[in-house]
Amino acid sequence: MNKKKYIKSLLIRTLISLIIFFTLSIFVNYNDKNFLLFKNNIYDKSFKFNKISSIYKKYFGNIIKKPSPENVLTASKEINYKEKNTYKDGVKLSGVNIIYPYKSGIVVFIGEKEDYGSTIIIQGMDGIDYWYSNVENINVKLYDYVEANNIIASASNEVLYLVFMKDGKVLNYEDFV
Helix, strand or coil: CCHHHHHHHHHHHHHHHHHHHHHHHHHHHHCHHHHHHHHHHHHCCCCCHHHHHHHHHHHHCCCCCCCCHHHCCECCCCCCCCEEEEECCEEEEECCCEECCCCCEEEEEEEEECCCEEEEEEEECCCCEEEEECEECCCCCCCCEECCCECCEEEHHHEEEEEEEECCEECCHHHCC
16 A cells, blocks of 8 residues: 555544544533443443454454564463362462463453452453453553463462453353363
């Protein structure tokens, strides 16, 4: 694609994004009912970034710049563990060092979760939220796109807590581990 077409395409995408942003701003600020509708569906629920990403990609191209291969730690492994036990809503894996995501997806949370410690939540392209808790040496940032074979962190004290959720409901970990 030549430079002129690229600039035109970038300008169109920017204008459409601004139109959507300003329309949404007007909608939210118009009255309290609209604000509550927006708040309840965006802030209070688990917003599905993968749906927006697929729509955007269909019409405008790739929304997320994939990192260059030299900047990503990768391996073609699954999470290795010595022992698994039920823990709260998920599973506790012992003897874990390096953590790989189960599925490719978008990092939607990095922070502390009560009873789980430092947590990374990846929203997989399959709509499942994958929680990786009790982690350290985190190699991803919020809203990064990660492939299934990327190293995302290491387990603190060789213990990893996993939780699998879809639409706010906890899934059976035995279907994954």
